[in-house]
Amino acid sequence: MPTQRHLLLCFDAFGTLFTPKRPIPQQYGDVARSLGLSGFTDDQVHSSFRAAFKAEAKKNPTFGKANGMDPTTWWTNIIHNTFHPLTNPDNNNNNTSLPPDLAPKLLHRFASEEGYNLAPGTIPLLQTLRAIPPAPIDKLAIGIITNSDDRVPGILTSLGLRVSPLVYSGDNSSTVPNPEEEYDIDFTVLSYDVGHEKPDRRIFDAAEELLISLPIAQGTEAGEWQKVYVGDEYGKDVVGAGAAGWGAVLLGEDAAEIHDDVLRISEGHGGDLLEVLHAGQAVSVKDFTVLAQSLGLPTSQSEP
Known part of the structure; x- marks a missing residue:
């Protein structure tokens, strides 16, 4: 079994804990059409969005961090540059053709449950982890590490998770969590605040820095904790976590896309995941139910 008796378990956000309710180009197109724009297909929105x-x-x-830009301005630029070519192809720099509510409405939609669904099994997994940590773990901390901006904690809260206000800031200026509050998520690390994105190990180092600031970690060092990361992208999540010295769990269903260096764990697998990860083996699980089983957690609890 792993020598560490403490576990830091961190998750990616978009694509792992939550996914779009409908394809993003469709949602963009629907909002634009509701404001009177027309003459484009969802496929055209998709292509234009990717280019923007x-x-x-x-x-x-x-997200503009490198140039002192806030995420709202960054995303507003993308929204405008997605629809300018579709609505005014002869003059892409003409802002007057776009409704003033377009960017605010899309920013609001993708900052809450209006635009996203929580991944099935998320709440049972997190609540069971809190109630019955995997053996032989004594201390457990749960965090978010994501290539994203400051909307993530609000999205997760709107989807029903109890998210601590502790966010990596680099200068110890983050809001202090309420010690009497019970959280599903102990802290959040955002690439915008770190200034670096996965697979850069500095975003994982930021999580270790926040870990040691938690009350449950007082008197311990980061090296005493087994660190595990769960994400849905091989290049950013598996490679990034492994290079930072973390165990990596790839979440996804398509076995054809699993790399040779990732062990696929199927439903019914025993609860030895931490031992497998401690040995340096990255693994893949289909969903959070299989993840819970492989951690040795009971999975009979139903989704609230």
């Missing part, structure tokens, strides 16, 4: 996102990320990396 790529251009904005290159010009203003890490």
Whole structure:
């Protein structure tokens, strides 16, 4: 079994804990059409969005952090640059053709449950982890590490999770959690605040820094904790976590896309996941039910 008796378990956000209710281009198109825009298909929105996102990320990396830009401005640029070519192809720089409510409505939608669904099994998994930590774990901390901006804690809260206000800031200025409050998520690390994105190990180092600030971790060092990361992308999540010295769990159903260095764990697998990860083996699970089983947790609890 692993030598560490404390576990830091962190999750990716988008694509792991929550997913869009409907394809993002469809939601973008629906909001735009509700405001009177027309003459484009969802496929055209998809292509234009991808081009706008790529251009904005290159010009203003890490959601604008590198150039002192706030995420609202960053996303507003993408929204405008998605629809300018579709509604005014002869003059892409003409802002007057877009309804003033377009960006605010889309920003609001994708900052809450209006735009997303919580991944099945999330709440039972987190609540069971709190009630019955995997053997032989004595101390457990649960966090979020995500390539995203400051909307993530609000999205998770709107989806029914109890999210601590502790967010990595780099200068110890984050809101202090209420010691009497019970949280599903102990802290959040956002690439915007760190200034670096997965697979850069500095975003994982930021999580270790926050870990040691938690009351449950007082008197311990980061090296005494087994660190495990769960995400849905091989390159960013599995490779990034492994390079940072973390165990990696890839969440997904398509076995054809599983790399050779990732062990696929099926339903009914025994509860030795922490031992497998401690040995340096990255694993893949289909969903949170299989993850719970592989941690040795009971899975009979139904989704609230």
